[in-house]
Amino acid sequence: MGRVSPETLGKELTVGEVAARSGVPVSTIHFYEAKGLITSWRNRGNQRRYPREVLRRVAVIKVAQRAGVPLARIKEALSALPNGRTPTAEDWAELSARWREELDARIRRLTRLRDDLDGCIGCGCLSTRHCPLRNPGDELAEEGPGPRLLDPA
Numbered sequence: 001m002g003r004v005s006p007e008t009l010g011k012e013l014t015v016g017e018v019a020a021r022s023g024v025p026v027s028t029i030h031f032y033e034a035k036g037l038i039t040s041w042r043n044r045g046n047q048r049r050y051p052r053e054v055l056r057r058v059a060v061i062k063v064a065q066r067a068g069v070p071l072a073r074i075k076e077a078l079s080a081l082p083n084g085r086t087p088t089a090e091d092w093a094e095l096s097a098r099w100r101e102e103l104d105a106r107i108r109r110l111t112r113l114r115d116d117l118d119g120c121i122g123c124g125c126l127s128t129r130h131c132p133l134r135n136p137g138d139e140l141a142e143e144g145p146g147p148r149l150l151d152p153a
């Protein structure tokens with residue numbers, strides 16, 4: 001972002017204000033900025049200033065993080081919005097639906113992992129042939145060793 005424009009006068013926030021209003025530490029605000037998730041500009045005193053919309057953007061980032069969405073994916077989703085705008089209610093509906101599917105998939109993977117772990121408790125073999133954690137989802141194991149899918153002969 002550039003210098004203060006007339007539209008942003010009176011609407012800009014300091015990093016401390018952003019932190020206080022969003023409930024996120026100042027260090028996290030700086031971190032988000034370093035990762036390209038939010039942006040600021042410098043005022044004449046060389047201090048960072050943020051648009052008010054950053055509060056909604058930070059809220060979206062926090063909710064997505066709570067759902068386990070990696071920062072890189074959050075950045076990708078926010079960057080895909082037209083002109084890098086702050087997500088509207090419509091944008092949020094779309095993003096949250098997508099992230100819900102990913103969360104469901106992650107829950108399924110973790111549930112499977114937990115169930116596999118049950119069989120390993122007290123075992124310790126870590127066998128590449130029999131341990132479901134060491135060799136997860138190996139449905140071709142019954143056919144023998146080697147790259148079965150790459151060498152169908």
Ligand code: FES
Nearest residue numbers: 120123125126131
């Ligand atoms: S450690 Fe033996 S089956 Fe996993």
